[in-house]
Amino acid sequence: xxxxxxxxxxxxxxxxxxxxxxxxxxxxxxxxxxxxxxxxxxxxxxxxxxxxxxxxxxxxxxxxxxxxxxxxxxxxxxxxxxxxxxxxxxxxxxxxxxxxxxxxxxxxxxxxxxx
Numbered sequence: 452x453x454x455x456x457x458x459x460x461x462x463x464x465x466x467x468x469x470x471x472x473x474x475x476x477x478x479x480x481x482x483x484x485x486x487x488x489x490x491x492x493x494x495x496x497x498x499x500x501x502x503x504x505x506x507x508x509x510x511x512x513x514x515x516x517x518x519x520x521x522x523x524x525x526x527x528x529x530x531x532x533x534x535x536x537x538x539x540x541x542x543x544x545x546x547x548x549x550x551x552x553x554x555x556x557x558x559x560x561x562x563x564x565x566x
Contacts, residue, residue: 452476452477453475453476453477453478453548453550453555454475454476454477455473455474455475455546455547455548455555455556455557456473456474456546456557456558457471457472457473457544457545457546457557457558457559457560458471458472458473458474458560459471459472459560460544460560460561460562461561461562461563462563462564462565463536463562463563463564463565464564464565465536465537465538465564465565465566466535466536467536467564468532468533468534468535468536469533469536469562470530470531470532470533471487471530471531471533471544471546471560471562472528472529472530473485473487473528473529473530473531473546473557474526474527474528475527475528475529475546475548476527478548478550478555479550480522480524480527481504481524482504483504483548483549483550484501484502484503484504484548484549485501485502485520485522485529485546485547485548486498486499486500486501486502486546486547486548486549487499487500487501487520487529487531487544487545487546487547488544488545488547489540489542489543489544489545489562490542490543490545490559491541491542491543494542496545497511498511499511499514499518499531499544500514500518500519500520500531501520502520502521502522502529506522508520513539514533514540517533517534517535517536518531518532518533518534519531519532519534520532529546531544533562536562536564537564538564538565538566539564540562540564541562541563541564542562543559543560543561543562544559544560544561544562545557545559
């Protein structure tokens with residue numbers, strides 16, 4: 452059974468930082484790409500960042516230079532370091548894995564950035 456458990460969200464002032472973590476189980480973590488998505492109220496879920504099994508990364512244009520995705524295969528954990536947070540970054544952030552093309556999601560963690 453695949454489980455993705457996010458943590459690290461919270462309330463922060465604009466310009467602040469947060470680090471999200473996602474612990475994965477039930478998959479061969481090291482061979483899977485992992486992603487972070489977010490969904491703001493009234494908006495569609497969007498891809499924020501993805502990291503491949505080889506460590507290559509890709510980011511949503513709006514977060515480039517501010518967010519960094521990384522992974523620790525020994526801990527089956529993917530991280531999202533978020534710096535220079537803006538009110539527009541307020542959303543529920545979800546961890547994603549898609550082994551064999553089937554999407555698995557965590558429960559989400561709320562990030563709220565106050566102006």
